[in-house]
Amino acid sequence: MKPRAKDSRRADFEGMYDRHNREVWALAYARWLNADLAQDIMQETFLRLWRQVQDGATIENPRAWLLRVARNLAEDHAKSSFRRNGTQNPEIMNAVRGKDDQPLDGLEREETVEQIRGELKLLSTPDREILTLRYALDYDATEIADMLDINPTAVHMRLSRARQRLAERLTAKGIKESP
């Protein structure tokens, strides 16, 4: 391959990474509620895309391709990686914070975070995907519907239902809003 063509492919790839990495992370996070694992899945997804690009494969819709691969990797993780590599489960991993730990930004205690995570786990993965896109990426219903290929009205309904359910449960636990 000529160096110029290679540079062009790399630039295209990095453009796709910048446009979609947060979306890929959000889908992986919605599946496992584990930030570190979501980042690993995101990296693996883009690594596979890069190999496709290097091989000269043509991908008609890179965004759909990335989201599909990320979902598959997240599902495969349940079947294989935990047992095979001895990776700790998400509950344990989430108790370990990185060195670049951010201020809690209103969530004062780790306990509160764990309670929210526990309630999110009770929701379905599609509902968690919608919530993650809404609150992590600030997507509106139209953007979420476009990304997940569903009806915007369905996004509104599911978001409203999930939010109400979470509010009821968290209020019952004494968590009303961020302090």
Added chain:
Amino acid sequence: MNTTKNDEGIDKLLRSYYRREMPSRWPDAPRGDMTTVAAAPVASSATMSAGRFLVGISLAAILALYIGVSAFFPREQSTGLNPNSQPIIGQRPGIEPKLVAPKAVPAPQMP
């Protein structure tokens, strides 16, 4: 998104939660020379050869132990394949079996 005042609390809470979970710094785009995170660890050929060798040694040791132990317990002569052999059940050496004639039973009379 339409939100009421009641929703504002949960909105704020969830936004705080998700912002906290998101990476503070996003990594650079991966390059082709990276090792994959989710790839299965593959055993090297040396490790596999050593494993097979150990399995072979174990099987040989079990077989040798079996032969050694079985030498202490000699087998009895088997008569299972000799059609002329007699069963020895109920017989004692030196005692001849006696034949006992059956008692006569009167024939039943018709009424």
